[in-house]
Amino acid sequence: MLKLLNLLKDGRFHSGEELGAALGVSRSAVWKQLQSLQSECSLTIHKVRGRGYQLSAPLQLLDPQAIGGHDQAPQWPVFVYETIDSTNAEALRLVGQGRSAPFLVVAESQTAGRGRRGRQWVSPFAENLYYSLVLRVDGGMRQLEGLSLVVGLAVMRSLQALGVRGIGLKWPNDVLVGDQKIAGILLELIGDPADICHVVMGIGINVNMQANTEVDQLWTSVKRETGKGVDRNHLVAILSRQLGQELERHRRHGFAVFREEWEQAHAWQNREASLIAGSTRVDGTVRGIDAQGALRLEIDGIEKSFSGGELSLRLRDDS
Numbered sequence: 001m002l003k004l005l006n007l008l009k010d011g012r013f014h015s016g017e018e019l020g021a022a023l024g025v026s027r028s029a030v031w032k033q034l035q036s037l038q039s040e041c042s043l044t045i046h047k048v049r050g051r052g053y054q055l056s057a058p059l060q061l062l063d064p065q066a067i068g069g070h071d072q073a074p075q076w077p078v079f080v081y082e083t084i085d086s087t088n089a090e091a092l093r094l095v096g097q098g099r100s101a102p103f104l105v106v107a108e109s110q111t112a113g114r115g116r117r118g119r120q121w122v123s124p125f126a127e128n129l130y131y132s133l134v135l136r137v138d139g140g141m142r143q144l145e146g147l148s149l150v151v152g153l154a155v156m157r158s159l160q161a162l163g164v165r166g167i168g169l170k171w172p173n174d175v176l177v178g179d180q181k182i183a184g185i186l187l188e189l190i191g192d193p194a195d196i197c198h199v200v201m202g203i204g205i206n207v208n209m210q211a212n213t214e215v216d217q218l219w220t221s222v223k224r225e226t227g228k229g230v231d232r233n234h235l236v237a238i239l240s241r242q243l244g245q246e247l248e249r250h251r252r253h254g255f256a257v258f259r260e261e262w263e264q265a266h267a268w269q270n271r272e273a274s275l276i277a278g279s280t281r282v283d284g285t286v287r288g289i290d291a292q293g294a295l296r297l298e299i300d301g302i303e304k305s306f307s308g309g310e311l312s313l314r315l316r317d318d319s
């Protein structure tokens with residue numbers, strides 16, 4: 001199907017005969033593939049008598065060669081999928097099969113994109129970026145401390161490089177513009193974090209998405225913010241370079257060197273907020289983070305640190 005999509009992506013008309021010849025299949029087989037494309041990828045394909053088939057709008061697909069052609073291209077092997085359940089899930093499967101890290105998994109769409117705390121990450125075809133970078137960690141817990149916050153900084157810088165203004169980070173790892181989410185980060189581990197493990201850094205960025213009724217939180221996208229469409233291959237390259245630099249700095253110096261810049265980017269610094277863990281809720285004032293990346297919350301005049309993947313922070317109504 002990807003081959004057919006590549007033929008149609010220019011947004012011009014292509015006759016059934018031409019498509020069949022290029023794919024080496026009959027015209028009725030072309031018709032079937034077009035039907036699947038429409039239903040599986042939610043694409044609209046116009047058919048005009050005498051002219052053929054045309055995508056409703058041109059598409060720029062993820063392309064390993066285009067990614068590799070950028071001067072900021074990742075140094076890691078890149079696996080590109082048309083549709084996958086989740087790039088994080090696929091990355092974990094590849095680790096299980098013995099694929100050596102680092103490597104990168106990206107996809108045009110996800111059928112079961114994972115968000116934090118068991119939520120779904122809405123992942124429409126060819127609009128956004130679904131990106132999972134896998135690293136091997138053999139330096140113990142220190143190498144994992146504050147890692148998701150470092151990823152947040154790298155995502156923020158990449159989006160700033162594309163012209164997005166007013167970005168803030170929300171502990172632990174939401175990337176916001178105002179109160180609207182533009183990117184989310186989900187780290188997953190496999191192995192023994194105290195010894196050798198692999199960490200999958202899953203990043204979802206709303207890139208060219210203009211409308212979507214399935215997303216159940218306030219959101220924005222790069223295109224909504226800048227008014228310009230983005231070449232996602234270029235974004236893969238920019239993000240990979242930022243991540244490469246920041247992860248190397250984190251590996252050498254630990255999280256403490258990032259603390260100040262992270263707090264400067266923190267959207268909710270000194271705001272009144274509630275920290276939620278399951279059915280438990282703690283109210284306090286957000287004071288920042290500590291040298292390990294844990295959240296510092298002032299509760300009744302006493303500062304306490306909190307960390308853990310299941311925690312979520314919400315602004316209090318009176319904040």
Ligand code: BTN
Pocket residue numbers: 085086087088089110112113114115116117119121129130131132173174183184185186202203204205
């Ligand atoms: C969040 O809830 O904010 C985290 C969202 C993370 C989504 C990304 S998309 C790429 C990677 N694959 C997944 O299944 N999830 C992450």
